[in-house]
Amino acid sequence: MSVDVLNETDSAVDEVELVDLARYVMAEMRVHPQAELCLRLVDEATMTVLHEKWMDLPGPTDVMSFPMDELRPGRDGEAPEQGVLGDIVLCPTVAAKQAAEAGHATAEEMLLLTTHGILHLLGYDHAEPEEEKEMFELQRQLLLTFLAGRGRPRA
Template sequence: MTIEVNNESGTEVDEAEFAALARHVLDAMHVHPRTEVSIMMVTSDVMTDLHVRWMDEPGPTDVLSFPMDELRPGREGDMAGPGLLGDVVLCPDVAAAQARTAGHSMVEEMLLLTTHGILHLLGYDHAEPEEEKEMFALQRNLLLTFLASR
């Protein structure tokens, strides 16, 4: 698996932890080991530009996902083929504000957002209540199993 983590935000983070999380999520979702994914941390200004350009929404957001090959999760013993999964873009400034509201650390929030973003790359969504229930339960399970393994 090729997992590239680029931090252009100016906020110090342990890039290896985000790569390990992505590997955990992709393994758990039975994604081919030769799949590529990129995780990028950016400033509020850069995230605002991306949010306006791609979502037509004002201001910065916490996470954006840009799927490439439209890969989907595999099943145990039936792994999806390799490809370019896409990019997850995080904004530590927005994550820090959300973390304060939620009562946990910025890193925990960013790990949650990374998991969320990867699930979007794999085709999950939360536009409808049933989709939200499925995606958020999976997101929680993946993050908790990752944190328990650390």
């Protein structure tokens, strides 16, 4: 799986861990092994422009997902689709504020937001209560299993 990280900020981010997480989530969701994903880290001004342009909402947000080939999770007995999964745009300063409010590290918030963004790229949403329950439970499981395996050597 090809995962590129474009850090356009001054924020110190563990790009290797973000890539490891992205690959883990994509593998668990049975995304084609040659699928492509781009993680773009931007400042609040850039995120504000994107948020207003694409969501018609004011101010910066934490994460936005821009699907490309509308890939979906693989299913048993079916070959996964090959293509470009899309782009996830993250705002580390917004993530840092949210992490402080939630009482955990910014790095953990960035991992959560990356997982969240990938699920959006795969067609998950949280507009309706049932969708939210399904997406957030899957997000929680993926993140917890990734974090539990953190101490293992990287492949």
